[in-house]
Amino acid sequence: MKKLLVLLIFTTLFIQCKKEESKPIELGLVTDKAMVVSAREEASKIGVDILRQGGTAFDAMIATDLALVVAYPFSGNITGGGFMVYRTKDGKTGALDYREKAPIAATRDMYLDENGDVIIDLSTKGALAVGVPGTVAGLFAVHEKFGTLPFKTLIQPAIDLARKGVVVTKKQEARIAEYEHLFTEVNGKKTLLNNGWKENDTIKHLQLATTFERIRDHGKDGFYKGKTAEIFVNHLQKNGGIMTLEDLEKYEAKWRKPLTFQYKDLTITSMTLPSSGSICLAQILKSIEPYDIVKMGQNSPKYVQLLTEAERRAYADRAHFLGDIDFVDVPVDSLIDAVYIKNRMSDFTWDKAGNSDDISHGKIIGYESEETTHYSIVDQFGNAVSVTTTLNGAYGSKVYIEELGTFVNNQMDDFSVKPGIPNMFGLVGNEANSIASEKRMLSSMTPTIVEQDGKLKMVVGTPGGSTIITSVLQNILNVTQFDMGMQESVSSPRFHHQWLPDNIRLEPNSFDEATKKRLLELGYELDESASTVIGKVDAILVLPNGQLEGGADPRGDDTADGF
Ligand code: GLY
Numbered sequence: 001m002k003k004l005l006v007l008l009i010f011t012t013l014f015i016q017c018k019k020e021e022s023k024p025i026e027l028g029l030v031t032d033k034a035m036v037v038s039a040r041e042e043a044s045k046i047g048v049d050i051l052r053q054g055g056t057a058f059d060a061m062i063a064t065d066l067a068l069v070v071a072y073p074f075s076g077n078i079t080g081g082g083f084m085v086y087r088t089k090d091g092k093t094g095a096l097d098y099r100e101k102a103p104i105a106a107t108r109d110m111y112l113d114e115n116g117d118v119i120i121d122l123s124t125k126g127a128l129a130v131g132v133p134g135t136v137a138g139l140f141a142v143h144e145k146f147g148t149l150p151f152k153t154l155i156q157p158a159i160d161l162a163r164k165g166v167v168v169t170k171k172q173e174a175r176i177a178e179y180e181h182l183f184t185e186v187n188g189k190k191t192l193l194n195n196g197w198k199e200n201d202t203i204k205h206l207q208l209a210t211t212f213e214r215i216r217d218h219g220k221d222g223f224y225k226g227k228t229a230e231i232f233v234n235h236l237q238k239n240g241g242i243m244t245l246e247d248l249e250k251y252e253a254k255w256r257k258p259l260t261f262q263y264k265d266l267t268i269t270s271m272t273l274p275s276s277g278s279i280c281l282a283q284i285l286k287s288i289e290p291y292d293i294v295k296m297g298q299n300s301p302k303y304v305q306l307l308t309e310a311e312r313r314a315y316a317d318r319a320h321f322l323g324d325i326d327f328v329d330v331p332v333d334s335l336i337d338a339v340y341i342k343n344r345m346s347d348f349t350w351d352k353a354g355n356s357d358d359i360s361h362g363k364i365i366g367y368e369s370e371e372t373t374h375y376s377i378v379d380q381f382g383n384a385v386s387v388t389t390t391l392n393g394a395y396g397s398k399v400y401i402e403e404l405g406t407f408v409n410n411q412m413d414d415f416s417v418k419p420g421i422p423n424m425f426g427l428v429g430n431e432a433n434s435i436a437s438e439k440r441m442l443s444s445m446t447p448t449i450v451e452q453d454g455k456l457k458m459v460v461g462t463p464g465g466s467t468i469i470t471s472v473l474q475n476i477l478n479v480t481q482f483d484m485g486m487q488e489s490v491s492s493p494r495f496h497h498q499w500l501p502d503n504i505r506l507e508p509n510s511f512d513e514a515t516k517k518r519l520l521e522l523g524y525e526l527d528e529s530a531s532t533v534i535g536k537v538d539a540i541l542v543l544p545n546g547q548l549e550g551g552a553d554p555r556g557d558d559t560a561d562g563f
Contacts, residue, residue, distance in 0.1 A: 028487030028550040028560055035548045035562030036064055037538040038375035039075070042166060043067035044561040046157040047377060050149065052563065057379035058086070058146035059154055061387055062139050064375055066158035066212070068389075070205050071166045073193070073407055074175055075373035075390055075463060078211070078223065079232075080409040081134035082389030083271040084142065085258050085447040087456060089382035093269045093449065095258035098138025099440045100131030100411040101251065105242040108435050111417040123417050124424055125186055127241030129397040129410035131441065132251050135389060136215060136223040141253040155216045162209035162405075165202035169557045173199045179395055186398035192405070193395075207405030224248045228404060235401045236408070250438075261336060263289060266457070266480055270448040270472075271388075273325040273332070276318045277446030280469045282336045283314040285476075287345050298482045299493065299511060301518035302350070308497040308504050308524070309348045311470055315427075315499035316359045317344075323432030324440040330432065353523035356502040372445065372463030376540045378456070378548055380563075384540075386447035386459045388468070393424060414441035425465035428500055444468045450476060456542050458486075462553075464535035467496045467505070471535030475551075479541060486541035490551030494534040503527045507534055 029035070036047035047064035051057075061084065068076030081100040087093045109116070111123045123129050143151050168176075176197050183194050197203060215222035222228060229248045236243045259278035260269045263285040270278035287310035296302040321330055334340055348354065372390035390409070391397075397410035416429025423429070425444070433442040446468050450458040458479060462471045471494055478489035493510030497503070503525035506516070516526055533555040540560075541549045550560025 025485060026488045026491055027485055028490070028552060029562065030543070030547050030549050031562035032547055033380040033563055034378060035540050035550050035560060036060055036375065036377045037540055037550045037552050037558065037560040038064055039068060039373045039536065039538065039556055039558050040071040041557065041559040041561070042071040042161060043076070043375070044559045046161070047375070048561045048563065049157065050154060051379050053149065053153075055149045055154075055379075056146065056381060057377040057383040057385040058142050059149045060377050060379065061385045062143055062147070062151070062154040063157055064377065065135070065139060065387065065389060066155055067161055068373060068375070069406070070158055070162045070208060072373055074394055077133075077389060077391045077396070077406070077409065078135050078215070079133045079406050080389060080391040080396060081131070081411060082138060082387060083275055083443070083445050083447055084138070084385060084387045085269060085271055085449055086386070087269065087384045087449045087451070091454065093258060093260060095256045095271055096138055096141055096253055097256045097274065097440070098134035098141065098253040099274050099443060100134050100409055101247075102412065102415070102435055102437060102439050102441070103132055103242050103247045104244065104250075104437050106412070106435050106437050110435060111412075116418075118418050118421050123413040123415070124393055124410050125182070125398055127236040127239035127397065127399055129412050130236055130241055130243060130399065130408050131411035132243065132247045133409060134251060134253055136220060137251050137253040140220040141255070145255075151219070152216050155212055159209050159212045159216065162205040162212065165204035168197050168199055168201045168203060170199045171557050173197060175394065179398070182398045183395070183400060187400050191400040191402060193400070205405050207403060209405070211404045211406065224251060231403045232401060235403075236399070239399065259332070261286075263476075265452060266476070267451040268448060268476070269451070270446055273322065273330060273442075274440040275443040275445050276322045277444055277448070277469055277472070279322065279332060279335055280314040280318055280444075281446055281448070281473055283317065283341060284310045284469070284473055286336060286338065286341045287313065293477065294481055298478060299495070299515065301515050301522075304495055304504065304515065304519060305350070305353075305522065305524070307470070307473070307495075309354050310345065311497040312354055312356060312359055312499050312502075313344045314469075315466075315497070316356065319428045319499065320430050321432055323429075323434075323442055327436060327439045328432045351522075356499050359499065372465070372468070374447065374461035374463055374536070374538050376459040376461065376538050378459060378540050378542070382456070384449055384456050384459045386449050386461050388445040388447045388461045388463070390445065390463070411441055414443060422500070426501055427466050427498065446472045448472050448476070450480070452480070458539060458541050460537065460539035462535035462537040466498045467494075467534045470494070470496045470498075471537055475537050475539060486539055486549040486551035490537045490539060490553050496534050505534065
């Protein structure tokens with residue numbers, strides 16, 4: 001304990017010495033060896049317990065993920081999908097894609113009426129919005145390649161938590177209250193979460209525990225075949241869905257080569273297609289690299305302007321070029337080519353705001369709050385894991401399958417249901433991301449690992465739909481360019497631009513009046529109303545002395561744990 005205190009003081013002083021200003025520094029949890037940062041205390045603790053038993057970051061990933069299904073049904077899931085980026089203790093990087101797929105029977109225009117207009121809510125609410133889930137296949141793929149403890153050991157804590165129950169937090173009470181009417185509307189009756197749950201109540205997930213037990217006892221087939229699969233498919237089909245047993249049986253997670261690129265002296269590895277995350281992140285960082293952002297200052301008018309203009313161009317490219325690489329040709333190398341990026345920024349001027357109509361085509365609006373969930377893990381051996389997983393919207397499609405004890409994703413909305421028409425994140429898309437049988441929908445999830453001097457520096461990621469990429473971006477810059485600690489960076493206010501709608505979204509009451517005034521003078525439209533938060537970043541920083549500092553986002557119930 002005494003040792004930890006001394007280290008804490010040392011670390012605080014170290015970070016403070018690097019600062020010019022003397023404002024108090026917010027320091028996150030600091031540990032010597034290992035850490036898990038996730039959206040819920042229970043999940044972080046379960047992950048750390050696995051590490052204490054001698055498990056690796058990969059073992060902890062499986063246990064943490066399953067614990068989030070219980071403790072954080074908002075996004076934690078066995079019926080959604082996600083991505084994992086990892087770096088082993090030997091410095092090898094890789095990525096796993098367990099993104100949902102369109103069902104076999106899906107068609108390009110399945111969400112359009114006879115006039116070719118989008119049928120409101122069809123791709124976001126109810127059984128037709130559901131993509132073929134990838135999470136369970138993903139967890140088994142991780143276990144097969146990297147697991148050191150038996151899967152039964154890794155799933156048991158989630159089963160026990162589901163039976164014991166999870167205590168409702170204040171933020172969770174508010175989230176459930178916000179969506180309760182939709183649970184009733186979509187399911188035609190009250191379900192587990194429709195109970196007026198209040199802070200400190202305990203929610204037991206008994207049906208979910210039984211579903212977990214089938215997975216524990218029958219492995220991947222406990223989800224994709226047999227009783228679970230039959231209940232899943234029957235429920236969706238009875239409610240207008242098109243999922244079949246064949247869809248579930250055919251699902252496979254895929255190991256992918258992540259995109260690795262340089263920004264100054266950093267080597268950044270992040271998720272590639274079907275996630276747009278790494279490509280957009282690389283484009284934005286390469287666009288701003290020639291500028292002295294440290295001189296501008298974090299969140300200064302010039303800094304916000306520069307990042308906005310780089311983001312505008314990257315998101316315009318995202319809408320046009322990006323889709324499932326197994327289905328469409330995407331010119332990834334050209335999109336991150338130095339000459340291409342230079343040309344892309346050549347019409348940028350400090351004198352006035354850019355205009356998204358001049359950068360590309362399309363119109364729009366639409367927004368959403370923090371969806372999805374991210375967790376970061378570093379183990380005592382030096383392995384690092386960065387995972388973002390999702391049901392897409394809050395509680396996914398709102399379809400709750402009582403017999404399985406779980407909500408189901410609405411990931412089909414991440415396709416471009418009609419070119420030029422925005423999805424729930426206000427993102428527009430093109431042919432590259434149109435719906436096709438068994439295609440994976442484009443994602444913004446950006447689980448990322450940063451290295452410096454050949455060593456692990458940072459594990460970072462966040463939920464937030466379209467804002468994921470820019471939240472990861474700002475945290476990398478906060479830490480590596482503005483010398484912030486991990487917690488200070490995570491807590492720092494964020495902003496976001498995504499080409500369309502053509503405005504800068506700011507976290508409310510976080511940016512000073514002078515900055516906002518200057519941006520308005522330049523012609524930017526500012527939006528402080530769309531959402532109270534941008535992203536919910538959970539990250540780990542390796543400090544110069546080798547200790548780990550967690551950044552757990554105070555915008556949620558996120559918690560760092562470790563030893
Ligand atoms: N569903 C959010 C994303 O994949 O970007």
